[in-house]
Amino acid sequence: MISDGTGAATSAPENVGGSVEHLFRHESGRIVSYLTRLLGPEHMDLAEEVVQEALLKALQSWSYSGIPANPAAWLLQVARNSALDAIRHRKVSADKEPALVAELTAASRPLRPYETSPDAKLRDDELRMIFMCCHPELSPEASVALSLKAIGGFSVREIARAFLADEGTIAQRLVRAKRQIREKRLSFDLPSGFELIRRLDSVLEVFYLMFNEGYDAHQGEDLIRHDLCFEALRLARLVAGSSVSAPGVHALVALIALQTARLPARTDSVGDLILLDQQDRSRWDDRLIAIGFDHFDRSITGREVSAFHVEAAIAATHTRAATPQETDWNLVLSLYDQLLQLKPSPVVALNRSVAVARVHGAQAALDQLDKLDGDPALRNYYLLPAVRGQLLAEMNQRGAAVAAYRQALELSCNAPEQRFLQRRIDQIREADSG
């Protein structure tokens, strides 16, 4: 008699394809965190191996039987069993063995009333893992890669693709980061007091970098890069919902959510870039916008005003405008003034000049741009001449505008950006001849 092994899958047709989005990635992060706490940070590799094995068993078994009622619990149990095997085979030092076996075995018995739910415990482990992977002793680039690998469930190849780097470089970076965790004996404990403030700053910096790595338009559009934005958002929300949250965390969640909401509108069907004032705003993601505003409200409860707060406020101002014409440019400009004080950078100054143009006119903005000429940080930044070209075109100085766009084309930019710049040049020429 052959049992109908497909029952579980067919009884839940709304789960076509089965599973919760990114179930494997997210469960991978949770269980790796849990096992890293148990086995110790020096055995993070073993934790990752064990989880990879559990996922593989799930793939092989669920392919025939369908997805079980509680896939997360299934994966956790299989990973526990494999960890027990590894411990018995002496991959972990003998003095830890009895305690580990006790904990891994106890984990599968029913919960006593006074105990924290396993779900809350796993969340706590993930939080500790975030603080360890984003430790200020590690370089921010290493922290981004390590967080994506260990907590995000990304593979080395996926991280390499998102970073436009080769796999060997990323693999090396991960090995070095793990070695530093071992050698510096970075702990898996949650920091507290002043230490917490310092460590939280480092965590937020890493999330911001992860988000920018995914969002940065001049790195090309690849879905894996959008995944980075969503992973940064997921991790930031996880911290925002924890006991160690602070207004700055909510500000970062707001910023990431509001920016990520625009991703669907940022490119057209052939992958060409669409600027903010040309975007079809109905394609902005309402769910993410709601998340963004919710966290924005929560970010302004404290006295702290961080760069994240101001950047989130700028994003919120753009989001509130139903059409580009309704944008409150006076507010945007004053926010950029604030941002420039908190984060004096030529890129911020360049962005500010766009707001200057909307409030005080193109000539005033061009005067600002002239001050940025020769800044070494912008020497190869195509957006400086591209913005100049835009402003000159607005002032009907067509020849100078084309020259500026040409200059932008000579600097490093990707194919969609090149097509964008070329299109602007063509439009100006058409206007000229027409």
Added chain:
Amino acid sequence: MPNYMLLLYDDPTGWTKLSPQEMQTALEKYIAWSQKATSEGYLRGSHRLAEDVGKVMRGAKVTDGPYSETKEILGGYFLINAANYDQAVQRSLDHPHLEYGGTIEVRQTHPMHGEE
């Protein structure tokens, strides 16, 4: 209508290179195939075989599994019905197992007494 066994062989080490997301995508394809086969009424059952090597018996002699020297192992089976081999093969051609480099052996079962 006769039943056909689809015997799925693969090289298990091939899967270890997949990322969690790629594994999930593969899983979703397998499940989608089963769902389609169920909704079109020809899937009769399926089973995954345990990952150990199993036992081989010859007379009273019992040895450990048969496939230590081969790379591809029998991982599981689906049982479907079809009018003939052509249709059975047709119904298996879009199985994701093939896309992921596996092999499917299609074998008709003999009807039991009293079965159509």
